[in-house]
Amino acid sequence: MNLREFRGILRQALYFPILLLLLLAGFFLIQIRISSVLLRAIVHSDKITNQVDDLEKLILDQETSLRGYELTHDSAMLAPCTAAKAPIQVDFKELRGLLTGDDAQEQRLAVLSDRYQLWLGLAQRILAKDPSLANDSKVYQRGEKMMDAIRSIVNEMLHEEETRRQRLSEQTPDLEHRQFVQILSASLCIAMAVALFMRQRLRKVSRSYTSALDELEQRSSEVHQSRQWFQTTLESIGDAVISCDIRGRVEFLNAIASGLTGWTMQDALGRPLTEVFQIVREDTREPAENPVDTVLRLKKAVSVPEHTMLISRAGGEFVIDDSAAPVVDAHGEMTGVVLVFRDVTEQRRSQAALIAGEKLAVAGRLAASIAHEIHNPLDSVANLLFLLRDEEDPAKRAEYLQMAEQELGRTMQISRTMLSLYREPKAPVPVDLKDLIEGVLLLLERRIAQQQIQVVSELRDSCIVEGFPAELRQVVTNVLVNGIEAAGAQGRMRIRLEPAPPEEFRGAGAIIEVADDGPGITDAAAQKIFQPFFTTKGEQGTGLGLWVSMGIVQKHGGTIRLQNCGQMEYTGACARIYLPAKTLAGADRPVVVHAN
């Protein structure tokens, strides 16, 4: 049943009984009217009877008064006769009014009036002492007769009224009984009708209400189940979830969020998000902008900036990766914000471990060359010392000593280069990129020679950038080793170092370009060449070299690109690294790599 039907039924339940009660009231009115008509007729009849009685009495008074005058000739005796004249006229007039419509009585009244007038004529003649009556002995009898005729018609009228009243009075008990039965049965009928109608309508409403209740219960159960399902789902997912209303007050947080923030659902409920979800910048420890405020401002999903740290209620610190999105209702209105975040502290640590591991791998890749580079001069020095022991010719001795010094110098240089892969200043320092590249080439010299790779170095002087030498050396080693491995035996490589003019890239700096004539990069490889653990070298590579290199270059504010050269001599890959003259890198800022 819909609301319209329900309202219709309510209207029927109101108006139908009113209608029936109106009918009943109408019936009562008719009955009352019938009774009152009867009553009025009785009263009317009584009034006529009284009036006729009154009139008869007045006429008799006149007659008595006249008779007294005749006997006594005392004019005082005539006073009642004179006094009755006017009331008699009034009575006649009133009776005419009362008897209007009753023809028989009206005729009788007319007869009465005529007879009275006749008597009155006689009376006036008597009073006027008419000479013709002086000797009429029968005047008295004539008067008597006239009066009898009046009495007779009066009695006739009274009798008529009496009979009428009798008839009406006889009707009364009968009418009362009939009315009682009729009113009772009408009331009963209407009560029955109202009861039946209301019962039928209310039953319909009741059925509808019951089904609405059932439906409501089912809906409520469904809503509860759905809510339970969402809650379980949100509790089960591995990410922390906090939702809050449009004012930024916490409405829900799952177990993971509870664990990270240290706030239980009960404690956090209704509190401002800023209290529960305290975030600071990892490097400066300044409060970071609350993502909910950002969402409320921008009305779209946002992710928190990198290096955001969550401070838990107990003071624990977690590096987090976070996003916030608006919650929108069916009408597109924003009703709140949902925050999803995860603890990336471990991830960050393993990333740091991977980066450190890659540093060692670079050294490992160089180890073969280094062993050779160090053992060769050491072997010569040992041999020279052996020769010096027995050599007596001063010229020869001087020559051997000079040779030994030269070989030791070479060993020292190699060991310095090797160590500088690890030693790192605290703040960025000016780095002469030419020296740096030459140092790395020295370490790789053996390998290049062994594979008979023809290396063309076009290194311009005074390309000096700010940076961390060991990290930059790691990057250069990486691209050079990649070049050597790609070029293969008897391949060709070109290393170029040139200053970058300020208008190119993002300001003045330097560009290092390493090109080879190897197989180049396939389209498939180009997609993920900077992703961790991607390698084309099988067991030989860690798959982290370019990933870490990119992190280092990005930290220095530079860019690294790898593409195919497409040149005549160098048909393979070409790595192009841009480093700005002034770096933005700070020593305490870790290398973080973002896979593209």
Added chain:
Amino acid sequence: MPKPLILCIDDEALGLQIRQTVLERAGYRVITAMDGPTGLSIFAAECVDAVVLDYSMPRMNGVDVAVEMRRLRREVPILLLSAYVNLPPEVTGIVDLTILKGDGPDILLAKVREVLPAPPDSIVGEG
């Protein structure tokens, strides 16, 4: 009895020159070569008594040279010099002895003596 002839092959010029002097001091005749192919042609032409061969060389490394020499005259002892500490068995199996660069001349001479009789007019006495 003529002095034994040793063929020294190494791409490091200075090291090769010094090694030659050490071996000559010890009473051997020494012929040098700067790379594998040159060494092999000398090996084929001369009556070499022993070979001191560097492992890591461009183009043709010590093992390739040793394999070729074994094919030509398998009785000639070969000593393999290497800067690497752990050479794989397939490398050490081909040659008679291996010497680590940096071990010093005493070890070198001792190992040469293991495969060659001491030269009669050695300047440096035994021991």
